[in-house]
Amino acid sequence: MTIEPPAPGEPRRPHGPRDPGDAWVVAPTGERYWGRFGAAGLLAVDAQRGVLLQHRVSWSHFGDTWALPGGARHEGESACDGALREAAEEAGVPDAAVQPRVLSVFDLGYWSYTTVVGDVVQPFEPVISDPESRELAWVPVAEVIGYPLHPGFAASWEALRGLVDVRPAVIVDVANVMGSVPDGWWNDRPAAASRLIARVVELAQHGVPASALELPEHTWYPEWTAVVEGQARSVADVDGVDVVRAQASGDDAIVVAAEQAVARGRLVTIVTSDRGLAERATDAGAAVRGARWLLDLLPAS
Structure with missing residues (x-):
């Protein structure tokens, strides 16, 4: 389970032993990115209900925004495995419920974020299963842009939206x-x-x-x-x-x-x-x- 540190000024929430990947990467220009070995998230696409989004708790980085279930990758873990593991930990996504279709990578050289776009092949109801989620919801694709999105997800959504219908x-x-x-x-x-x-x-x-x-x-x-x-x-x-x-x-x-x-x-x-x-x-x-x-x-x- 990956739990980001609280935003500056917020109290630290208790959690279990940290994985070595649970650490900030600091850019040459000072920006911080979560995940020593990069990060990954799952864009689960349900043909009937839309895409699965996570409403992040207020104390998380960019709290109270909507984004994808995801987080820091473990050392040696593939981006696909990391995204599916995080989705299971944060949203209760069952094993084999989502079939990966395409990997979209945002790579800065010193840090990367991989979005795994996958199709729901076994319908399921998401479950809040760790402290990072305030709410989980299936959102119609056309309505995603109307939500207060995490800045990183907002910046990538237009490109990701173009992939949703490519099968x-x-x-x-x-x-x-x-x-x-x-x-x-x-x-x-x-x-x-x-x-x-x-x-x-x-x-x-x-x-x-x-x-x-x-x-x-x-x-x-x-x-x-x-x-x-x-x-x-x-x-x-x-x-x-x-x-x-x-x-x-x-x-x-x-x-x-x-x-x-x-x-x-x-x-x-x-x-x-x-x-x-x-x-x-x-x-x-x-x-x-x-x-x-x-x-x-x-x-x-």
Whole structure:
């Protein structure tokens, strides 16, 4: 749990042992930033209710303002893990209730703040679970600007607002990508497909650079779909990637998946080097990347 010191002149509130990250970083110009190893916060987006905001207690830094659940990162802790941990500690956000979509980083060189924009995949009610929150509320996106916001959050809100509706999705033509590497996949197609999907899972966990998706400059976590056909349909389901088993034509299943994703407002990229499928994918409103695009992004096998 991260608890910022009180504002100047306010009494110090009791708290437990401090983490080494719970310390101020002083800028060359004298400004202070909380979090020796940087800080992170969660912008949880609920499609029906808006975004989750925290009304900060009066004795905190910039008290009585609204901002995101968040705080100082621990040493060696990723920004994503830090944001989710802080959200659990400050707002009772359950494990696995929010799926990260994009990381937006404000980096001063000597200190950074990472906003994790994530989608609520398991609806929940926030709970005030530490002394830092006066109130927690789901706020419609259009109404956020009307609240008295923490200065840092206010400065970043316009940019963050532009990310709320950007939802990338990648659909992988597993047979085509698998077939582009002559590694003996034809001897055991299910095993080869499983290996490829396992690497996609690892990529999904680490995120994709903005340049690869031609999106605003952040680290993105798209929705991943792997379409398998024929013998490869026996592959097991995995966490982090939706495995679609084509009952007939794999190309047809990919086009259907793309059309459905586009209808849900996703920015769809289909990974295939098949020219015929690429044309159909474009007609369905998706972008197309060749197999090499994905293979260059995947971690080493």
